[in-house]
Amino acid sequence: MVAGTPNVDYPAASTALSVMPLGQDEALTSRVRRETENFLYISPPRNSIGESVPFVEKDMLELSWQADDGLRSVPADALAFTDDATWRLRITGPANRIQRRDAVRAPIGLSVSLWWDRTTLTGSTVDLSEGGLLAVFRPHGDLGVSVPFPKPGQPLGLRLDLYSDELVTEVALVRRRPRQDNLHEWSLRFLDLPEPAADLIRSHVFTALRNARARGLAALY
Known part of the structure; x- marks a missing residue:
């Protein structure tokens, strides 16, 4: 295996990643597919709209992931694009811990759908954390008329498009935000999110924050 302790000195197999090519201003999302004695193999990194980026041999990368003691x-270095459509990487230095606030x-805008009973809403996230999300859903003519709004705390089904991954889990309504149009803006919290799913969420959140800072956005949550 790669030298060191898994998920401390390097990201272990199945770990969600934020990948930053040296000299670029956009972080990418990926996942470790496997590890060998000398190399890591990751899925082709995707950009903020879910497109795989081209492989560049000898490109220098910074890999970030969620470890037990925080982000690391x-x-x-990028060595090769393999026959099984992964990137072969070689770790070139020691891992460092990155300070951050919890949750x-x-x-970040991701496609999302929400359902309960026989009602389904579709829309997009406005922001995301490992604790929950703010989303805006398309109009639903029966909602609030013949279909009652869900109650705060009521379990709801949620499907979140994370580009190369899809998260299906339960959430609860925190509050509905009033709007002047027919769209529905709701705050939702995750219910009993499994650790692998939380790890995946953290990877996307961290990637989005890095990209926002690189573009000079000051109003981060």
Whole structure:
């Protein structure tokens, strides 16, 4: 295996990643597919709209992931695009711990659907954290008329498009925010989110924050 302790000195297999190519201003999302004695193999990183980016041999990368003691990062070199459509990387230095606040929120737009009983809403997230999300859903003519609004705390089904991954889980309504149009803006919290799913959420949140800071956005949550 790669030298060191898994998820401390390097991200272990199945770990969600934020990938930052040296000299670029956009972080990417990926996942460790497997590890060998000398190399890490990751899925082709995707950009903020879910597109796979081209492989660049000898590109220098910074890999960031959620470890038990917080976010960590490690430098790596891109060596090859393999026959099984993964990137082969070599770790080139020691890992460092990144300080952050718990349950940090990031502005990020992802496709989302929400359902309960026989009602389904579709829309997009406004922001996201490992604790929950703010989302705006398309108009639903029967909602609030023949279909009652869900009650705060009521379990609801949620499907979140995370580009190369899809999260299906339960959430609860925290509050409905009033709007002047027919859209529905709701705050939702995750219910009993499994740790692998929370790890995946943290990866996307951290990537979105890095991209926002790189573009000079000051109003981060």
